Amino acid sequence: MAVTYQLIETITVGSGGAASIAFASIPQTYTDIKVVMSLRASDTATQILLSLNGSTSNFSARFLIGDGSTVQTGTLARYVGASTPSSFTASTFGNAELYIPNYAGSANKSYSADAAVETNATGAYLTFVAGLWSDTSAITSLTLTGNTGNFVQYSSASLYGIKNS
């Protein structure tokens, strides 16, 4: 049986941090792609943001977020989910998953994202995100950034490809 859920690449942030995590030259041989993240920000950034093929335009997203006491919704273009800011418990990294079906197709690209930040303290977020990139291009590169600052050392993201046959 062929392997149909395959690691394409893992990127781990090195010493000094990184402003972004980028997957370039994504193969077009899968049906869906999935990104699994473990991230912490170097500053007060609480947003993980997405760009595709170098574009930051034509994105829309709706989020549902809870922080342990309140729940709220809103829209934020390019949003993937909440990240862990530097003010939260040291050495805690938030987890997130991003799923993009039919990423190589010719329709606009919808995505699903879930993110969780838990710190054994008041700093916590659980996020569901529905997103859309209104662009018919096949996705060939994917970049993650914070809304400010860097991802700290040991932050990581893994890109998987999933085939439907």
Add this chain to the structure above:
Amino acid sequence: MPATYEPITTQTLGSAQASVTLSAISATYTDLVLVVQGTSTVDEPILMQFNGDTGSNYSWTQLGADSGSGVFSSRATSQTSIRIGFSSTAQGNHIAQIMNYSNATTYKTNLSRSNKGAADVRAIVGLWRNTSAVTSITVIQNAGSFSSGCTFTLYGIKAA
């Protein structure tokens, strides 16, 4: 290394259809993942039935948010199907995980995530009150159709 995440079947619609059935699901996996992606002719719930059961044997609870209602939660019992998402005339995706689907001793539960751009995001838990192994899944577009080009893919996950 053995493959533990395998495609079982996939369908791409060549024309609009009100429902899609994925059948002959073998019992060789532990869990199932259903990925639906595309557009519909209406903004309406997407429903799921198992093994052709149209009885009032389903229930679901959802947590979501949309542009009109803000944050919401609701539930329904003794339904003739499980809700797994809410469709859109714009591109959306709906991902359902069906746990321990092939055992013959427990009722079957599933978790879904449904996404349609900036309009709607939700998570839904569903229950089918039947101990039979799941051998087919019917995905139904309530009060409309899935559009041409919509894809339905079922994956199997093995615990070992």
